[in-house]
Amino acid sequence: MPAPHMTLRPKIAGVVLAGGRATRMGGGDKTLLDLGGRPILAHVVARLSPQVDALVLNANGDPARFAAFGLDVVPDTVEGFAGPLAGILAGMDWAAARGHDLLASAAGDTPFFPETLVADLRAVMERDGTPLAMAMTPDPERGLSRHPTFGLWSVSLRDDLRAALEAGQRKVIEWTEPRGCAKAVFDGDYPFFNVNTPEDLARAHELMAEP
Numbered sequence: 779m780p781a782p783h784m785t786l787r788p789k790i791a792g793v794v795l796a797g798g799r800a801t802r803m804g805g806g807d808k809t810l811l812d813l814g815g816r817p818i819l820a821h822v823v824a825r826l827s828p829q830v831d832a833l834v835l836n837a838n839g840d841p842a843r844f845a846a847f848g849l850d851v852v853p854d855t856v857e858g859f860a861g862p863l864a865g866i867l868a869g870m871d872w873a874a875a876r877g878h879d880l881l882a883s884a885a886g887d888t889p890f891f892p893e894t895l896v897a898d899l900r901a902v903m904e905r906d907g908t909p910l911a912m913a914m915t916p917d918p919e920r921g922l923s924r925h926p927t928f929g930l931w932s933v934s935l936r937d938d939l940r941a942a943l944e945a946g947q948r949k950v951i952e953w954t955e956p957r958g959c960a961k962a963v964f965d966g967d968y969p970f971f972n973v974n975t976p977e978d979l980a981r982a983h984e985l986m987a988e989p
Contacts, residue, residue: 788878788879788880788900789831789877789878789879789880790829790830790831790878790879790880790881790882790896790900790930791830791831791832791833791834791869791872791873791876791878791880791881791882791933792826792827792829792830792832792833792834792869792881792882792883792884792896793833793834793835793836793852793865793866793868793869793872793873793881793882793883793884794819794822794823794826794833794834794835794836794849794883794884794885794886795836795862795865795866795869795883795884795885795886795927796809796819796835796836796837796844796886796887797836797837797838797853797854797859797862797864797865807837807843808887808973808974808979809822809886809887810843811973811979813889813973813979813982813983813986814983814986818886818887818889818973818982819835819844819847819886820847821889821890822884822885822886822887822888822889822891823847823849825884825889825891825893825895826882826884826895826896828893829882829893829894829895829896829897830882830896831878832873832876832878833849834849834850834851834852834869834872834873835847835849835850835851835852835886836851836852836853836854836865836866836868836869837851837853837886838853838854839853841853850872852868852869852871852872853868854867854868855867855868855871855940856940856943856944860943860948861948861949861950862883862885862926862927862950863939863942863943863947863948863949863950863953864943865883866881866883866929866931866939867936867939867940867943869881869883870931870933870935870936870939871936873933874933874936878933879932879933879934880900880930880931880932880933881930881931881932881933882895882896882899882929882930882931883927883928883929883930883931884927884928885927885928885972887972887973887974888927888928888970888971888972888973889971889973889982890968890969890970890971890982890985891913891928891969891970892964892966892969895913895928895964896930898962898964899911899912899913899928899929899930899960899962900930901962902960902961902962903930903960905960906958906960907958908957908958908959908960909931909932909934909935909957909958910929910930910931910932910935910954910957910958910959910960911929911930911959911960911961911962912924912925912926912928912929912954912959912960912961912962913925913928913929913962913964913969913970914961914962914963914964915963915964915965915966915969915970916963916965922961922963924951925970926950926951926954927950928970929950929954929959935957938957939953968985971985
């Protein structure tokens with residue numbers, strides 16, 4: 779048995795958020811676009827899977843289009859397009875039903891995020907004693923840029939989040955800040971580069987080719 783002062787490692791689930799409408803890409807599933815011979819989503823799954831104990835995909839519509847990934851697919855449970863918070867709630871409910879304590883989230887169109895994402899988020903969450911942590915990068919003008927789809931969330935907040943969404947809350951930061959959100963700062967040239975446009979996809983191909 780662990781010593782009284784020790785805490786057991788929390789069980790951490792992961793959710794890949796693939797519920798976006800891809801309007802700037804002309805619609806459809808941008809996560810299934812080819813990048814280096816594999817769908818963008820394959821790169822995201824490969825990066826997040828080793829960092830968590832279990833992984834689920836949040837997407838709306840026919841889940842069969844993601845069958846090749848072998849993951850559970852959970853849709854938003856909030857009516858209408860409610861944005862990433864709805865996907866995080868769906869992931870929280872899935873994680874809680876399986877006995878997980880925390881949920882790590884990642885955007886399905888961001889293939890280069892850090893391989894230490896979850897560990898670093900957990901470290902700042904434990905350091906600050908908060909139920910939430912969010913990824914940040916340095917910004918020469920604003921100090922820090924937030925990346926609200928990349929976070930670590932206590933699943934104990936799911937009823938709070940559900941109530942906020944049902945009341946019309948849609949902005950991630952407006953919900954996280956009052957509840958206490960630790961900040962994990964990541965360096966690098968493009969750790970959270972995401973594919974929103976055809977030009978972004980072309981740039982992602984260039985980044986894949988770099989040594």
